[in-house]
Amino acid sequence: xDAVATAKEKMTKTISVLERDLGTLKxxxxxxxALDRIFVDYYGSPMPINQxxxxxxxxxxxxxxSPYDASMIKEIEKAIQKSDLGINPNNDGRVIxxxxxxxxxxxxxxxxxxxxxxxxxxxxxxxxxxxxxxxxIKKAKKDGELTEDxxxxxxxxxxxxxxxxxxxIDKIIADKEKEIMTV
Numbered sequence: 001x002d003a004v005a006t007a008k009e010k011m012t013k014t015i016s017v018l019e020r021d022l023g024t025l026k027x028x029x030x031x032x033x034a035l036d037r038i039f040v041d042y043y044g045s046p047m048p049i050n051q052x053x054x055x056x057x058x059x060x061x062x063x064x065x066s067p068y069d070a071s072m073i074k075e076i077e078k079a080i081q082k083s084d085l086g087i088n089p090n091n092d093g094r095v096i097x098x099x100x101x102x103x104x105x106x107x108x109x110x111x112x113x114x115x116x117x118x119x120x121x122x123x124x125x126x127x128x129x130x131x132x133x134x135x136x137i138k139k140a141k142k143d144g145e146l147t148e149d150x151x152x153x154x155x156x157x158x159x160x161x162x163x164x165x166x167x168x169i170d171k172i173i174a175d176k177e178k179e180i181m182t183v
Contacts, residue, residue, distance in 0.1 A: 002154065003132075003133040003136035003137050003140070004158050007129050007130060007132070007133035007158055007161060011126050011129055011165045012165075014122055014126055014129065015122070015165060015168055015172070017122070018118060018119070018122040018169065019172060021037070021118050022115060022118060022172065024036055025115060025180070030059070030060065030061050030062050030098065030100045031057070032050070032055040035048075035050060035055060035063070035080075035085075036048060036050065038080060038083045038085070039079065040052055040076050040078075040079040041075055041079070042072065042075070049065065049076060049079065052068060052072055052076060053065045053067035053068055053072075061101070061102070062097060062098070062100070063097070063098040064095050064096070064097055064098075065095060065096040065097075065098070066095045067095075067096070070093075070094065073096060076096055077089045077096060080098065085098075086107075086110070087099070087101075103180075108180050112180055115173055116177075119169050119170070119172070119173035123166055123169055126165050127162065130158050130159065130162040133154075133158045134158055137154045137155055138151070
């Protein structure tokens with residue numbers, strides 16, 4: 001497989017990760033996916049919350065976590081407080097309740113900042129993939145596997161792929177910002 005095809009595959013994965021991360025940012029609605037990236041120290045090893053308990057959403061703005069092991073409530077609570085979720089968990093000794101507040105203008109702006117930050121991180125990742133592809137192309141040229149014309153052509157293809165994926169990221173970010181600001 002050539003360097004450009006490998007780069008495109010990695011760039012596609014980067015877009016998928018961005019979309020999954022942004023999917024966890026729901027505007028004003030409780031979404032169990034919001035907890036997917038929060039890990040709890042479970043007897044010395046990090047575990048995602050969804051593997052430590054049952055997560056349900058009985059109401060639009062409420063998540064209820066029922067830990068399988070009741071002794072883990074404090075650890076789960078600590079992990080949620082340390083996260084960027086911005087929600088204070090309530091526990092009654094058996095379950096943890098997360099009440100998602102109505103979105104204020106201020107919270108919407110915070111979410112938009114998070115969305116833009118994630119978009120920028122994705123763009124940096126895309127550019128790093130392009131750089132790696134260009135390095136592989138230059139190495140292939142140096143090793144005599146490519147002619148100078150082929151090198152230029154492949155570098156062009158890598159740049160066009162990068163531009164295309166950056167444009168996709170911009171659209172994804174714009175759509176998510178619009179969703180957050182209008183919900």
